[in-house]
Amino acid sequence: MPYFKYKNKNIYYEERGNGSIPVVFLHGNTASSKMFSEITGFYEKDFKIFMIDFLGHGKSDRMSEIPDNIWYEEALQTVEFLKNINTGKANIIGTSGGALVGINCALLSHERINRVIADSFEGEYALDIIAETIDNERENSKSDNNMVRFWKENHGKDWEAVVDMDTKAIIKHYKNVKNFFPGKLSELKVPVLLTGSLEDEYAEYISFEENYKKMLEKLPDGKMYLFKKGGHPAFITAGNEFFQTAKEFFTK
16 A cells, blocks of 8 residues: 655555546545545546645554644645655645644645635634533534444544544633634635535534635635535535536636
């Protein structure tokens, strides 16, 4: 299996597709690159797809602890990956937690990135309602057969340890950091498309339109597109419609 080194640890990555447009898919929290298996077929003709498993997830090495700046740390891992592939400027689609990683990547290393789609995420800051309920929500999800099957498929036998470590990191981030982006959004040098679904399960807690509008006031080159159909995340559930939107954005 292909790996690259980051701080003496192995990070798993996968390549798919025969297209000429490089794009990196970044997975969400408690997921791995496995989550993209049902939608890569849309992209393989036009795109050269790269997918990585962040440390502590999927087929990558485990960690003793995930730091409270989790999405910044994962951006550092992604930037290191971009240094290892010879594609010129790459595009990024980050979904849920991966959206935070994608924006942080652009803030860290804009010279390696063409455009970013940031999909189905909270906004600029950690929300009280999410952080205050996530511990109970995750524990309840361990009794959900579909959720457990998803975690097992993504991580294997130690899925529960992966989930628990991620939960602790999110709570630590909320208490110690709160801001998802250490860099200034007003200094972002690449175009960004913010996406989400109006039928997202988290719409009860998150107003994508409201939170994204606040970010767009700061972003030098940002746009928003909300899909009428699909759950969480839109990248997966909106399927072909999301692909068509991404293709148009990346080929402008």
